[in-house]
Amino acid sequence: MVSEISPDLVRHLGVLARIQLSDEEVERLTGQLAVIVDNIAKVSEVATADVPATSHPIAMENVFRPDVVGDMLSLDEVLQNAPDAAESRFRVTAILGEEQ
């Protein structure tokens, strides 16, 4: 398959990934990603329908632990690195913009 990496697509991916890319970054990434994607697309050459996918190198399923309270972090420990906190909570700016 041929990649179709365009500046608009890269800008859209930046929105999805929550990274405010500058125009200069968008331009640079567009060129680099096109080269990378063209190269890595070769995986589809051998990934035929009869090959099962492997998500995890050593198969494991249903890893349980006893249902008891573990050694958890305290509230102070959880908040110690918060850029802003108040009343035992993380504090952030507005969740919704004006147009919403």
Added chain:
Amino acid sequence: MSVDLTRLTAAELSSLLSTGEVSSVEATRAHLDRIDAVDGAVHAFLHVNARALEVAADIDRRRAAGDALGELAGVPLAIKDVLVTTDMPSTSGSKILEGFMSPYDATVVTRSRAAGLVPLGKTNMDEFAMGSSTEHSAFGPTRNPWDLDRIPGGSGGGSAAAVAAFEAPLALGSDTGGSIRQPAHVTGTVGMKPTYGGVSRYGAIALASSLDQIGPVSRTVLDSALLHDVIAGHDPHDSTSLAQQWPSFAAAAREGATGEGLRGLRVGVIKELPDSGFQPGVSASFRAALALLEAQGAEIVEISAPHFEYGVAAYYLILPAEASSNLAKFDSVRFGLRVDVPGGTVEDVMAATRDAGFGDEVKRRIILGTYALSAGYYDAYYGSAQKVRTLIQRDFDAAFSSVDVIATPSAPTTAFRLGEKIDDPLQMYLNDVTTIPANLAGVPGISIPSGLADDDGLPVGIQFLAPAREDARLYRVGAGMEALLVEAWGGPLLDRAPALATAHGTEGGAR
């Protein structure tokens, strides 16, 4: 003592500590002095532990009081900055975590402390372990002690350079696609990636969770084995860690050093890993090491691994996909950097923070991963890459039905110059062609020095791979290979590294 304590292996230091000929304070101070003298040029460390001497003094007190101490008690340890620590900042080489103090220790750090190892500091790395040169560290590159104009490998260039420059006898590393083994290759040191799940990843700042593994970095095979014994084993905090008992890796290394295990050992060499694409000096060093093994009675067997050539492509789909998900946690809300956007929503703040806090390579891989996972592309990219993973595992299974270990050069070239590949991401990615298959399949791999390349005089490593859970086999074979090579060289390879200029004058003489 007249002996330079920084030149000793961890095993040698351990025996002097246990007999009381040397104190941990003396050993720790010697390494802190060495860091002081050479790290301005090498830049292996992002942070040096101001309390290291106190920790060492406590070990000395406990030893004097007759406490039962582990074999490595009192030996200094460098810790890759990907591992969180309560007493030192943990940044994973990123501005977004500058100054971050973890409320808990990584399990491998907890176990190292419990064993009496003395944390010396945190080592430099490519940002979030994305890179093969440490040039992607937000805090400036580490330099290769063999040639300060060259890269020390990556992402764990700091840990490898620290042991190569005699700033620490031991270090902890992490290996997602070669980040322990490739730095070992270019610095003339030893690095081991354990079986996936063999060592807890709890407290390792995640890059790609199905590939990441923590392991030891050192100057000798035995030293890596000793550290591996400390950190191995099941951890309830990491549900992917394997619930099994591991044999003593140090015992395996000691047994292997006799060379007995090499007789009849079947060593697989991959016919599809051609000499072309490999630097001639790297290939020559590899062939010479194989000839030594053969002379000891090992059998060299050509094997086929037809899907390894798809490994890099699969890796650069799976890794960015998993990384784009793991790095979503850096959201400017709970920890790390926050960039203020006056009047902006939390999403505006998040996007501005992530633009300012992440470096170019991290953004590149997050965007690539977001693309690979997006609707309409998922099956073609991520889905296909996971199928390649199955095919590579089958290649390993087929190979290990006829050989005991597989050998490859650890990387295609010796250390390249700083800046040489920084603008060509694809070329940088191809550095990992030999190391990536082990991460995709979960099998263990070790890199040990095989010599100096005859074309540029820089270190070369040989990598051995074994079936999953057969880590002890790699210590046995690695120690056997190392013993043969050191005998042939007349001493450790690092004895031939050029002396580093020190902050206090020329190196050498009585210290």
